[in-house]
Amino acid sequence: MIEEMTDISLANQWKFHVFEEAFPSEAFTLDSYNDSIYGICFNPPNCDVVCLTFLSNGKMCAFYNLESSKISINELDDNYLSVKTQFAGPEIHKQLITIFDYINKKYFENFDLTDEGNYWETKNDQLLKDTFKKYTNLINGFDSLLDNIPIGENETIEAYLIRIAEINNKKNDTNEG
Incomplete structure (x- = not known):
């Protein structure tokens, strides 16, 4: 081997x-x-x-x-x-x-x-490509959120991540509705 x-x-x-x-x-x-x-x-x-x-x-x-x-x-x-x-x-x-x-x-x-x-x-090439695209979009979307939404002065990292997730969920709900 x-x-x-x-x-x-x-x-x-x-x-x-x-x-x-x-x-x-x-x-x-x-x-x-x-x-x-x-x-x-x-x-x-x-x-x-x-x-x-x-x-x-x-x-x-x-x-x-x-x-x-x-x-x-x-x-x-x-x-x-x-x-x-x-x-x-x-x-x-x-x-x-x-x-x-x-x-x-x-x-x-x-x-x-x-x-x-x-x-x-x-062994499905298209499924593999779609999965990679989905995860790449998630990573890029999260990276964009971090770039555009600064952490608050006294905000814990946990509170910051929850706030980002809530903003993202509202954005997704607006896009779907």
Whole structure:
């Protein structure tokens, strides 16, 4: 898997880093793990780093979630990997889903993926583009509100955000009515 992801990273001119390449033994024990990280991370443009990294017990874990001995094996049970692709665009998102689909079929026994773009489930290009457009519009709209509505002198951040949301809701109600 590391060799294939290295080839993909090189072909796309993505930065990447290879950690340890071979597990210490073929027999995994879920009770413990050593301090080494195994696998690869790569970085498509305008995207979070994608970590296909594992502990010595075979459990997938983003290397940046580990604080050496501070994390217990029980805390890793709820661990997940997250890759934000909003600013990378639908084509990079689609490419990553294709990569995840490939490595899931070839290398993983138990791999769950939640895709907010719904491309993983549907392979629908138009739905993916529409979802990206919707989230881009939301981000741009919120950014515009922040630019145009200053925080009050004694206003808490919570009160400010509630006030912005109320203004936005009134604006949306006016546009719909």
